[in-house]
Amino acid sequence: MTLVRQPTRAGVRDAAAKIAAILPPSPLFVADIRGIPVAFKAECLQPMGAFKLRGAWHRLTAIDNDVREKGVVAFSSGNHAQGVAWAAKRLGMPATIVMPADAPKSKRDGTLALGAEVVNYDRATESREKIAAHLAHARGAVLVPSFDDPWIIEGQGSAGVEAAVQMAALGMGVPSRVVVPCGGGGLAAGNALGLPDSMMTVVEPEGWDDMRRSLEAGWIEPVGDNPPPTACDALQTVRVSQLTFDVLSRRGVNGVAVSEAAIRAAQRWAAEKLRLVVEPGGAVALAAVLTGQVALDAGTLVILSGGNVDMEAYGAVLARAD
Secondary structure, three states, X not given: OOOOOOOOHHHHHHHHHHHHHHOOXXXXXXXXEOOEEEEEEEHHHOOOOEOHHHHHHHHHOOOOHHHHOOOEEEEOOXXXXXXXXXXXXXXXXXXXXXXXXXXXXXXXXHHHHOOOEEEEEOOOOOOHHHHHHHHHHHXXXXXXXXXXXXXXXXXXXXXXXXXXXXXXXXXXXXXXXXXXXXXXXXXXXXXXXXXXXXXXXXXXXXXOOHHHHHHHHOOOOOOOOOOOOOOOHHHOOOOOOHHHHHHHHHHOOEEEEEOHHHHHHHHHHHHHHHOOOOOOXXXXXXXXXXXXXXXXXXXXXEEEOEOOOOHHHHHHHHHOOO
């Protein structure tokens, strides 16, 4: 029997300490929605534009020194790619990223600029997991999944630990409710561990809300056949992992799904009210709050998970009135 390491609250605290040693906290903004002050954790302002460097740093720094020279292999549409590339560059490790051929150009360019090798695959016909596993085995490198990994989950949870300290400093108390974008569930699971006394809601785009359906069913439900197109490239996970599902299920987390129009409206709201550039996948939690799908109180924390936009598409969103 193989025992799989489980993510823990202590691991989240360790990850938060690691991140604090190399980066200042990402900013926390407060704005009123329906007359209620809401806190917004701006992970879109991280050095590589998203929260993903948290899990990547926690994972890569846990790799033994004698193995680091072989490097790491990851698979991602862009934000995890850049997070791993950022951490690997800082640690002097080679990094190879398996990316879909249709990944946003801005995310591909950002990954290459950080010194990583990019291997393309066809999202519709090929398995990124299989390609990455083969490359890691052939090179003796460490495989770094985007969410199905205890270190990754713990690292992402450091965002909530930071936010709780910032909210307390503003007199808002500990977060009573946390609203989190969800693809594979690494960010949500990490924050569920790091903030055990907070209610939590995960948010996904309509048609890609497999975590919501899984939590309601009590077992993992994959995305259905022919899911609709979505601008949320970072949240196109067809099946969540047992690790993330188990953490969220034990906590009694609930989920909601938001429309593409609501996501665009949230991006515009963030630009107008917070002066922040937020990518579609990073705006889904805000969309759920703005549409009233999540109840609010004065201790609500919303995570804006990323800001790596395609500028042409983003410009069209800002100019559009749905």
